[in-house]
Amino acid sequence: MLKFGLKQYIPLAVAMLSFATVSHAATAYINQVGYRTGEAKEFALVDGNGSVEIADANGQTVLTATPSAASYWGPSGQNVQLVDFSDLKVPGTYSIKVGGQVLRSDLKISDKTFEEVAKASLKWYYYQRASMALDEAYAGKWKRAAGHTNASVQLHSSTGASGTINSTKGWYDAGDYGRYTVNSGITTYTLLSLYEHFPDYFNTLKWNIPAEGNLPDLLAEIKWNLDWMLTMQASDGGVYHKLTSLDFPGDVMPAKDKAALYVIGKSTAGTFDFAGVMAVAARVYKPFDASYASQCLEAAKKAYAWGLANPDRNFLGNPEGVSTGTYANDDPTDEKLFAGTELYISTGDASYKVAGSTEYVSWWGGMDGIATYGKATHATEFGGDAAEAKQNILKTADMFVERAQTGFGVIMNEDDFAWGSNSSAANQGVWLLHAYYLTGDSKYYATAVKAMDYLLGKNPLDMSFLTGYGTKSPKMPHHRPSTSDGVAEPVPGMLVGGPQPGGEDIGTESWECSDYRTGKPATSYTDNRCSYATNEVAINWNAPFAYLAGAIEALSAGYAPKFAAFPSTVAIKPAVVHRTSVKQGPQLRFADQMLYVEKNGKRFNLKGHRIK
Template sequence: MRVSSLIISVSFISFLTACGGGSKGGTKPPVNQSSATISSLATSLGTSSLSSSSLLSSAASISSAASSISSVASSVASVSELVVVDQFGYLPDAQKIAVLRDPQTGYDSAESFTPSASISLVDMTTGETLFSAAPVAWKAGATDTSSGDKAWWFDFSSVTTPGTYAVVDKTQNLRSPTFKIAADVYKPVLKHALRTFFYQRAGFAKELPYAEAAWADGASHIGAGQDKNARIYNDKSNAATEKDLSGGWYDAGDYNKYTTWAADYVITLLHAYLENPAAWTDDFNIPESNNGIPDILDEVKWGVDWLKKMQDATGDNSVLTIVGLASGSPPSAATGRSYYGTASTNATMSTAGAFALASKVFADVPAWASYATDLNVRAENAWAWAVANPSVTFFNNDEARQPGSGGLGAGQQEPIDWSNGMASTKDRAIKKRMAAIYLFAATGGATYKSHIEADYTNADLEIYSDPFHEMENTSLLYYSSLPGVTPSVASDIKTWFKNDMNGGTENWNAMTSKKDPYLAYIKDYVWGSNGNKASKGSMFTDVIEYEISGLDTTIAKNSALTYINYLHGVNPQGMVYLSNMYSLGAHSSANEFYHTWFGDGTAKWDRVGTSIYGPAPGFLTGGPNPSYDWDGFCTGSPNDSRCGGAAPNPPKGQPAQKAYKDFNTSWPLNSWSVTENSNGYQSNYLRLLSKFVN
């Protein structure tokens, strides 16, 4: 990856010539196409030890190619936010549908567009028209309530020739952003997306050649009183409570580390690996690259190493819940103390599952054989503690439920049953079932099989109305594929999943009935909708992965890809919902998002085109959230001057798919409910995208 990383860094300037920013929210970054400037920026951002002559040669080659495409582009049409495509591109044999949009309601309703009778696919290198067809009106010209748009589809799936293209309305002189058709079109995107976990590592220096120079930083949270000497939350002056809880990943845009969620990320990433090992090579340019082990497994091991520290392996084998970390930008600037929360059943059972699946996968890595054996022992010990202690809870940042925990972390990691305000017994049961599945996979133990087969009918397999239980259902489908499972149980699970996918109007029928003009239907847009889009896509790939009979695999594949296309630009914003992806040719990428490192007002890492560098590339943002509002404080009297006259619109007051703004402000405007990243969204996206990388 070192050579390709350099090329990506050098190409950053070349691709800025096509950069426009998100609809109603974008700002065009500065452009300079000279080789000298490209060389200068590459020196700043570069990640390679190649010679300067090689650098200039690469820069000149890239600049020449960009100039060729730019010359054709200028003679073809102007890029329009009303013609949206996957801005990275499409696989040769994939369904390829561009969406042409006419806004009726929402922030862009003043725009007006009716496509011409013929739309063309143009080769942006030669200017040749390869294909033309009439656009097809979605639902005979109806307005979609979720987006506020009328739409037309231009299907160019028949074009399979690799190349660089745009969808063009020649009559109106409008076109889509440039994109590629190529067999490897998603591999560079996958690399950036996985590398976000490297940037999220706590207690680890981000140094060249692995970090781009723009986002290099020293190891964070390892100073006095921080992660290596973390103290318990309710006895902060007691040095006897100190533990080394360093490592792990920042969970999201905050730096806190949550055990249950980290265990979930480990499991999701391991499924991503198991479902398509060929995608996961050893060249993602992380410090462990070129060690003969797929880089995704190296990254997972980083997370598992931290989970091991959270377990009381020399005591009762329970697992702590959370480490609360101080803020700072960059992360190494954080100086505040670190504190931890006590163990819980949920955290311990979640970790048991993660240890078990990791032990099974890592056992196939010869260098990690003893490590895998240790994880197996830890998993069984964690299970035993959680079974013996089925109702131990810990609520962080919640003085009412857990006195003294105020300020410890941000998001609540203890699942709550909102019908009664108590800890959720249902969620603990889910975690126990999942842990049993992965322990059975790792050990073949009868105890685990007995629990699963006595309990699986209590699972939330009825998921046609939402994707929130996708992870649970994947674990059950995985169980159905294991040797030694009772055949009738395996059949029940697959039949149940098939019926839920095929029933109602939210899954299979939503795709075959063309329910969403942007082709990536979800019923509810809530906080983290982009993560839900990725999960929904994986529900369709599960049909293929687990050989669900009676459901067409071509429909499943095409449906899964539409969720990728949505996240890559086929949405009302015409935005790639990944941060700062101009180096890979994105025309409009998320320019900013809520993250403590890349915060509002930081001179180096705020908005692309305003700050020096913008945020690091590849982070999936939260996504449209129509429930967004500013803090309730802003409705008081007197208003704080930081609130402004009204809540930002967008995202407030918009159709669901337009409830998005490219912003990163903190309290009281609370952009985190719209743009904040999460390792959960990221791992869901990585799992889905990797299915289509070879």
């Protein structure tokens, strides 16, 4: 008799036998864009029994893998097994089989796996340019006329001033045509940091956009938004909060949106955001245009001084008659920390140093995580503050690594499924890469890649959240140009917001959604234009995705940030796949018309005799 006590399994065995004829088919969830040739690889399996076979294009089995113990993933309410197939290293397209049944035939392995999605997610910013016609030579079938070209814009009374300013360029913020200083802050910083960390890689990477002078494509794109941000600084150094119409436009192309534009509000948070971004820009653009870099640095200093003098000029909500995005903020201390950190890095002036770091991943309303990056990666400048920042990064990164060992093998928990949940996944990946930069420990790199896996298909919705990429991707994002341009496919390279259970867009009006909530946060999503709560796009969501994809490609090409803890020539090795710490007890399995007990990789029949 087996030591684990077979008798207790007999009732369950009978139940499984009666259920066998109607059992659910297994489902494999994969990164639909692909996996890198020489690195760790993993997909998720639900309702699978027994081993997994991976077959090549000729139908020949090239690898057999044993799934991990099943673990429950609360956000989707599923029991999930993880399948490690890291030993498969030959480029190609493969099939996944369980019990002889082909679950899917789109498993791809390649080199430079994320280069195209990195370029696509960066090129999307070109498609979001205001005040510029998108020529067919660059935009293809998504060409369009210029929108919002009027330079003179009325100052709203909420700015505390009157008259007009000249303000053009910039990126449309999301699915609408507003431009917001606060959200531009974290977005522009993230893209600037991608270049600053990997300049040699991005000096040569191109994705067919009109580039200014001798600037690399990434810096040319960022400058379009920096130029707009500079127009939003008042003569006293303060920065206006946003540039929008009084209400959101209808589903029209930019050139058809004729509503009057206003500069609205002036905020401490927006001003500090501006100061931090301009301080980074001063460093990054100096080798290309010293005069522009100087302009950015002086603007940063002036903004910081205004922020210190006006610590409570908070934008708490829209003024009467305005209903566009708020980006409200009643506590700008994190933005001050960000601005002071970057100004100190750029100037060496200790008066800019601000104490503090955090264990929390950044978002547009919480910039202290970005300050933590700056301090941790500049140990010489920040000394003890850098050591504290590093420990904060590693503490959270270790928690992320542990989370990724079970469920869908991703970092997210139920609390992460808030508005823009996909940006949470991407920003968690960026955090993990910083832990990798600081230690050289490949477990952080491997877990960051798992964030990409989730965003590109290894999730309970079985879809890539990036338009135009993957076997199944969003077709109807909440994005006015994609709705009204007459092109069947949406603009490519957009990361949609992702699942979350808030249901803010559900209602009975013609423009609202029917209830798509499932009771589980990770599956509460609809690919519908009505869903601004799950299917809208935004510049601050695309930025961490672009950073994650671009940094992974740069690292794999042999580049490393100069501040990294490992040599400048990087050879990424497959990380050890960290298995769940849950010990796998006896498991009932059903395969090949036979019910058996499996324990520690060995199989026994119901009489307790070893069969394999």
